[in-house]
Amino acid sequence: MKIMITGANGFTGMHLCLSLVQKGFEVHALGRGECRLPSLDNLLYHPIELTSVRSLLKIFEQVAPDVVIHTAAMSKPDICEMHRDECIKNNVEVTRYLLEASRHFPVHFIHLSTDFIFGENGPHREDDTASPLNFYGESKLMAEKLILQSELTASIVRPVFIYGSLLPLGRPSFIQWVQQKLLNGEKIKIVTDQQRTPTYVQDLCDAITTILTFKKTGIYHIAGKDILSPYDMAITVAKVLDLDTELIEPVTSDTFPEPVRRAKRSGLYIDKAIRELNYTPHRFEDAVQLSFKKDLA
Ligand SMILES: NC(=O)c1ccc[n+]([C@@H]2O[C@H](COP(=O)([O-])OP(=O)(O)OC[C@H]3O[C@@H](n4cnc5c(N)ncnc54)[C@H](OP(=O)(O)O)[C@@H]3O)[C@@H](O)[C@H]2O)c1
Numbered sequence: 001m002k003i004m005i006t007g008a009n010g011f012t013g014m015h016l017c018l019s020l021v022q023k024g025f026e027v028h029a030l031g032r033g034e035c036r037l038p039s040l041d042n043l044l045y046h047p048i049e050l051t052s053v054r055s056l057l058k059i060f061e062q063v064a065p066d067v068v069i070h071t072a073a074m075s076k077p078d079i080c081e082m083h084r085d086e087c088i089k090n091n092v093e094v095t096r097y098l099l100e101a102s103r104h105f106p107v108h109f110i111h112l113s114t115d116f117i118f119g120e121n122g123p124h125r126e127d128d129t130a131s132p133l134n135f136y137g138e139s140k141l142m143a144e145k146l147i148l149q150s151e152l153t154a155s156i157v158r159p160v161f162i163y164g165s166l167l168p169l170g171r172p173s174f175i176q177w178v179q180q181k182l183l184n185g186e187k188i189k190i191v192t193d194q195q196r197t198p199t200y201v202q203d204l205c206d207a208i209t210t211i212l213t214f215k216k217t218g219i220y221h222i223a224g225k226d227i228l229s230p231y232d233m234a235i236t237v238a239k240v241l242d243l244d245t246e247l248i249e250p251v252t253s254d255t256f257p258e259p260v261r262r263a264k265r266s267g268l269y270i271d272k273a274i275r276e277l278n279y280t281p282h283r284f285e286d287a288v289q290l291s292f293k294k295d296l297a
Helices: 011-022 052-064 076-083 084-102 137-149 175-181 201-213 232-242 273-277 282-294
Strands: 001-006 026-029 041-049 067-070 108-112 152-159 188-191 218-221 248-251
Touching: 001 011, 001 052, 011 201, 026 052, 026 067, 041 052, 052 084, 052 108, 067 084, 067 201, 076 084, 076 137, 084 108, 084 137, 108 137, 108 201, 108 248, 137 152, 152 201, 175 232, 175 282, 188 232, 201 273, 201 282, 218 273, 232 248, 232 282
Parallel strands: 001 026, 001 067, 026 041, 067 108, 108 152, 152 218, 188 248
Antiparallel strands: none
């Protein structure tokens, strides 16, 4: 089975490429710029700017993928809010181009979306009404609509606040940011009034493996079991690493006048994934422990 992964230099994309190669799949990693992945058998890197339709079609001709996993996105809500045209181009138009290119092959298209398509009153179920609070969420919802309208075999995966181990050349997630600040002895202010169900990246990779292996279509929420605030998460990181919890100051969201609105009560229910994918996510504390063990390995 040939698997094409977009956003292969991103946090999730890198983990996904490595996880699927380790599981024996042939992975075609599509990334922007130089490859950040190690050189491995069955892992082929293709540098590409996804807004170039011509380059995309060429790669599809070359690879003839069986599965496309679309993780690439302009993923920072603040930047999306400020650069709306670019956001539409990267998050919506690129999805359209990929769906169009996929039509010529018997592709299973797996699209990474987000809990940001919802508003308040989380945790949310797969069929809850979407009502994004910011432009990033709107763009991801527009992309979801394209997937649902397409006639491809397709799945939409919605994770939340993804975290996990730091890969060589990879970018850090929230837990490494907390670790670094505390190691430096810096005080950090972290919000207590936002609820999330953070997704451990390895759980996400395993869920996607099940989805592609058993051709599971439709929408799946892939998150953690624990409902936590960023403050709870930071305290857990400090405790797991035996760092000073006193450096973490609890604050409310109005401490930071943010350029974008974020839900106070977000998060996703995962019953469907547990039932249909046999999804068994780690507890947050256990996943943090595993993430740092891997960082040290
Ligand atoms: N991170 C989270 O907490 C979270 C939560 C829920 C959902 N998601 C969704 O999950 C997916 C992965 O998120 P992530 O945090 O792993 O993202 P990320 O680290 O920001 O990676 C996204 C990658 O996409 C690439 N990309 C964007 N536009 C491109 C283009 N036009 N051509 C080629 N490459 C392009 C970026 O390239 P550059 O490296 O050159 O910028 C980057 O490597 C996204 O779809 C995101 O919306 C993320």
